[in-house]
Every structure is written in structure tokens, then in C-alpha cells.
Amino acid sequence: MNVAVEHIATDQPPDDAKARDLDYGWQSGNRIELLENGEAYFPKVFEAMRVAQREILLETFILFEDKVGFELKAILIDAAQRGVKVVASLDGFGCGELSTAFLRELAEAGVVVQMFDPASKTLGIRTNWFRRLHRKIVVVDASVAFIGGINFSADHLGDFGPEAKQDYAVQIVGPAVADLHHFALAQSGRQVRTRRGWRRREQRPTPWATSDENGLVRLIYRDNVQHRDDIEEAYIHALSKARTRAVIANAYFFPGYRLLREIRNAARRGVHVQLIMQGQPDVLLAKLAARMLYDYLLKDGVVIHEYCQRPLHGKVALIDDDWSTVGSSNLDPLSLALNLEANVLIRDRAFNQQLYESLEALARDHCQTMPAKRKPRLWLWRLTVGFLVFHVMRHFPALTGWLPAHKPRLKPIESPAHDV
Structure with a gap:
């Protein structure tokens, strides 16, 4: 058959x-x-x-x-x-x-x-x-x-x-x-x-809606053609406008410098910025890479929690009292530079509050909080490993560009015993 x-x-x-x-x-x-x-x-x-x-x-x-x-x-x-x-x-x-x-x-x-x-x-x-x-x-x-x-x-x-x-x-x-x-x-x-309600837009609308109406949703995605940076740009734009609070819960956290800078700048201007990371990772390198960034963020007031009850797989964030995002995209080189991803942006106060309460309970009951001033320990080893991990992770998407890419096509295949 x-x-x-x-x-x-x-x-x-x-x-x-x-x-x-x-x-x-x-x-x-x-x-x-x-x-x-x-x-x-x-x-x-x-x-x-x-x-x-x-x-x-x-x-x-x-x-x-x-x-x-x-x-x-x-x-x-x-x-x-x-x-x-x-x-x-x-x-x-x-x-x-x-x-x-x-x-x-x-x-x-x-x-x-x-x-x-x-x-x-x-x-x-x-x-x-x-x-x-x-x-x-x-x-x-x-x-x-x-x-x-x-x-x-x-x-x-x-x-x-x-x-x-x-x-x-x-x-x-x-x-x-x-x-x-x-x-x-x-x-x-x-x-x-083409049906009513399906609209193609030649110009990209701003990731930030100006209406005060609740129930606003926008689909964003990344591909390897014209939408390479859409999800990362949405985070950057939202953080640049943050006024009171920002909570990011992400399984694999190793974003580019522009996003790191917006996180740090938000904390510097008084926004209460919280990051929820993996404390019990399913990929050890992910935890090691994220920790390379802790000192950079902690010194400017970013609060970092590590979720330790079980592996964190979430990819969610909220800004102030009405902006949120939920989707498939992590904040690491794989998701931000290679994979096909999709998120929704949401402007809704009730949803924002519900997500905030869920993440706040997670941070309060099941996380350990990183001290703002960590004692230097094995600093030379950490510096060496940190340098290597940082540069491997940052250049990883470019390195994978050397690998053969596929010609875009849909190819029906029939095989009596296809090994997938």
C-alpha cells in the first residue's frame, strides 16, 4: 500500500x-x-x-x-x-x-x-x-x-x-x-x-496599534525571504515604547544586540523588566548561553528568574497593561534567523492581565531569582567559556548559510515505505 x-x-x-x-x-x-x-x-x-x-x-x-x-x-x-x-x-x-x-x-x-x-x-x-x-x-x-x-x-x-x-x-x-x-x-x-477579511498589504503596518479598543490581534511571522526580522522587530518596537512593565518568558534566550539593548534601556528608564528563563533546561547549551548575558542585564536593573520546576517551553511576553505576544518563536538564533515561525500580537487589557498573573505566579512560586550582584566565581573559566559560546551562537546563522539550501517547491511523493 x-x-x-x-x-x-x-x-x-x-x-x-x-x-x-x-x-x-x-x-x-x-x-x-x-x-x-x-x-x-x-x-x-x-x-x-x-x-x-x-x-x-x-x-x-x-x-x-x-x-x-x-x-x-x-x-x-x-x-x-x-x-x-x-x-x-x-x-x-x-x-x-x-x-x-x-x-x-x-x-x-x-x-x-x-x-x-x-x-x-x-x-x-x-x-x-x-x-x-x-x-x-x-x-x-x-x-x-x-x-x-x-x-x-x-x-x-x-x-x-x-x-x-x-x-x-x-x-x-x-x-x-x-x-x-x-x-x-x-x-x-x-x-x-480572495475573500472578505483577507487583505494583502504592500506596506508593513506598525507593530504597535494606536487604538484603545480591546480584542486587537495581528499575525506576524518570519521566513527566509521578506519577513526575516518581523518578530524580532515587533519585540524591539514594543520594548522601546514600554512605560511600566515588561515580562518575557522564553525557553531559549540568546537574542541579538539590538533586542538586548532595548531590554536594558527599558530597565534603565524605570520599566520593571522581568525575564523568565529555563532553570531546568532540556538543552544544557541553552542555559549556558543565556547565563552569558545575565551580568549585562542585571547591572541595569533587569530581574531574571529561572524556572526550576520543569523545562520551560513558553514563548510569550507582555508590555505594560495591554500588549502581549504568544507564538512559536524563541529569542535565539534558530528562531530569529533560521526557522519558519509565527506569533500573534495582542492588544487586550484583560488578556494581558491574565497572562501577567500566570507569569507572576510562575516567577513567585516556581522560580529562583538571580541576585543583582553575583559573586565572581571561577571568573577566568566563565570568561573563556562565555567568549566561545557567545561568538559561536552569534555567528551560528551565518555558518549554517554555508549549508546547501533547497529550491522552493511542493513535490508530491509516493513511496511504499518512506522513512520519515
């Missing part, structure tokens, strides 16, 4: 760039709900899929064959069998261990499975490490959308144990769903038709 899997072999938008390189502005009148961890996220997403009538569009970096993955598979198969158009776009690295049998069941039911840049193992090692499809987006019937940092895997549930991830996503209902729907269709290679 052949398994039909479409391979997206690209680190850029597909060939029809005019139809797919879109820029989205602020949409008002949305209802936004914060979903913390898999306990809140999976029931909402699965229920929306179960009642889908026309279409399910899904993008995810990771899908595992565990209790979450099997439940998702059953829901997608049921939807496809009752006539719902189902398109699942999966990353070839993050979903690289999915079995042929798992994919076959989806394909036989009519689910369109797309694999972004798959690669066979070399000497038992996967080589497609960089330029990943890192987005996590679900759009159902063009009426409800979900976006954030949560993958479809059981390690986002508390009962997974000490390695369960702390993470966030949002559910959106309202006009902004049309933009997310349009974007998901375009990026998946599906035919995009």
Missing part, C-alpha cells in the same frame, strides 16, 4: 511568492483565550476538530506516536472520513520518527499529509537540523484558530513527569481567524481565494 505524502522541500515560501508572502495588519473585535499547557490546549483543539464541518488546517513541529498523537490521528481520520478537508503540515525533523504505518492510516482516510524538508538518516543520525518548520497553528472551519508553542506530544501534559513542559497557546475567535486561515492555506500550498 502506497503512502501519499507531500514533501515541502524548502526553507522559503513556495514559488508563487506573490500569493504567499503576505503581511497582515491589526484586526479588531476578537475573543482571545489563554491556554496554559496541554491540559488546557488539547481539549479545546480536539473539540474544535471533532465538530469541524468543512476544513482542518494543522501545522506542527512535533507529532509523536504517544497518547496525544494517537488521539489526534483518530480525530483527523474521523474528520476526513466524514468529508472534512484535512491538511496536516509536519516538520521533517521534529516528526522524523513517525512510522510508515501511522502515516498510512492518515493517508488512507483522506488526510493530506505534508512533510517539510524530510531527510533520511546518515549513519543513524538525522542531518536536517536547521531551517525548520517550527510553527504551531491550527485553523478549523476558518472560524476558530489556535497558535502558540505547544506541540502534539504527551510531554506537554503534567502527568508526563518531571520533564513535562511549561508552555502557552491561545484560542482566537473573530476577524483575525481569517488572516490565520489565509496564511495557513498559502503556506500549505493550497489554493488561496
Whole structure:
């Protein structure tokens, strides 16, 4: 039995760039709900899929064959069998261990499975490490959308144990769903038709909305063509306007100098700036790299917390009392310079307060706070390691540019036993 899997072999938008390189502005009148961890996220997403009538569009970096993955598979198969158009776009690295049998069941039911840049193992090692499809987006019937940092895997549930991830996503209902729907269709290679509420903008609107209206949402994303810096620029712009508070919770924190400078400058002018980092990292290098920046930030009044209960996987931030962002993008070279990412910017006071209370409780109850004046310890070793880590991380995107890049294309593949 052949398994039909479409391979997206690209680190850029597909060939029809005019139809797919879109820029989205602020949409008002949305209802936004914060979903913390898999306990809140999976029931909402699965229920929306179960009642889908026309279409399910899904993008995810990771899908595992565990209790979450099997439940998702059953829901997608049921939807496809009752006539719902189902398109699942999966990353070839993050979903690289999915079995042929798992994919076959989806394909036989009519689910369109797309694999972004798959690669066979070399000497038992996967080589497609960089330029990943890192987005996590679900759009159902063009009426409800979900976006954030949560993958479809059981390690986002508390009962997974000490390695369960702390993470966030949002559910959106309202006009902004049309933009997310349009974007998901375009990026998946599906035919995009112009409809009311879908608007292409030749000029990029400011990342900062001027209206006092709540429920404002704007989709932003990064690719490797015309939107390389959109997410980083949104952070920089928001921090430059911060007046009272700024809270950033990010799993992998090693941003460029411009963003670091805005964080430091905000603290210097009296903004209460808090960073929530990994204290129990799933990647040790991430913690080491972030700590290289602590002294630079602490001396100007930035408060740094390390979350120590379990691995932090969140990618969220808030500024003052009404600006927030939730999405897939970390603040490190992979997300800011290589991966395909998507966030939403939100101007809504109630949502901002809800996110603030959640992060404040996290910092208060489950974090250790770094002392403002740390005692020098093994300073020569720290200086040497810090120098090496800093320059490797800063030049990492340029170094990966030496690796072969793929020609943008959508290539249907049929293989009786494709190893993904």
C-alpha cells in the first residue's frame, strides 16, 4: 500500500511568492483565550476538530506516536472520513520518527499529509537540523484558530513527569481567524481565494496599534525571504515604547544586540523588566548561553528568574497593561534567523492581565531569582567559556548559510515505505 505524502522541500515560501508572502495588519473585535499547557490546549483543539464541518488546517513541529498523537490521528481520520478537508503540515525533523504505518492510516482516510524538508538518516543520525518548520497553528472551519508553542506530544501534559513542559497557546475567535486561515492555506500550498477579511498589504503596518479598543490581534511571522526580522522587530518596537512593565518568558534566550539593548534601556528608564528563563533546561547549551548575558542585564536593573520546576517551553511576553505576544518563536538564533515561525500580537487589557498573573505566579512560586550582584566565581573559566559560546551562537546563522539550501517547491511523493 502506497503512502501519499507531500514533501515541502524548502526553507522559503513556495514559488508563487506573490500569493504567499503576505503581511497582515491589526484586526479588531476578537475573543482571545489563554491556554496554559496541554491540559488546557488539547481539549479545546480536539473539540474544535471533532465538530469541524468543512476544513482542518494543522501545522506542527512535533507529532509523536504517544497518547496525544494517537488521539489526534483518530480525530483527523474521523474528520476526513466524514468529508472534512484535512491538511496536516509536519516538520521533517521534529516528526522524523513517525512510522510508515501511522502515516498510512492518515493517508488512507483522506488526510493530506505534508512533510517539510524530510531527510533520511546518515549513519543513524538525522542531518536536517536547521531551517525548520517550527510553527504551531491550527485553523478549523476558518472560524476558530489556535497558535502558540505547544506541540502534539504527551510531554506537554503534567502527568508526563518531571520533564513535562511549561508552555502557552491561545484560542482566537473573530476577524483575525481569517488572516490565520489565509496564511495557513498559502503556506500549505493550497489554493488561496480572495475573500472578505483577507487583505494583502504592500506596506508593513506598525507593530504597535494606536487604538484603545480591546480584542486587537495581528499575525506576524518570519521566513527566509521578506519577513526575516518581523518578530524580532515587533519585540524591539514594543520594548522601546514600554512605560511600566515588561515580562518575557522564553525557553531559549540568546537574542541579538539590538533586542538586548532595548531590554536594558527599558530597565534603565524605570520599566520593571522581568525575564523568565529555563532553570531546568532540556538543552544544557541553552542555559549556558543565556547565563552569558545575565551580568549585562542585571547591572541595569533587569530581574531574571529561572524556572526550576520543569523545562520551560513558553514563548510569550507582555508590555505594560495591554500588549502581549504568544507564538512559536524563541529569542535565539534558530528562531530569529533560521526557522519558519509565527506569533500573534495582542492588544487586550484583560488578556494581558491574565497572562501577567500566570507569569507572576510562575516567577513567585516556581522560580529562583538571580541576585543583582553575583559573586565572581571561577571568573577566568566563565570568561573563556562565555567568549566561545557567545561568538559561536552569534555567528551560528551565518555558518549554517554555508549549508546547501533547497529550491522552493511542493513535490508530491509516493513511496511504499518512506522513512520519515
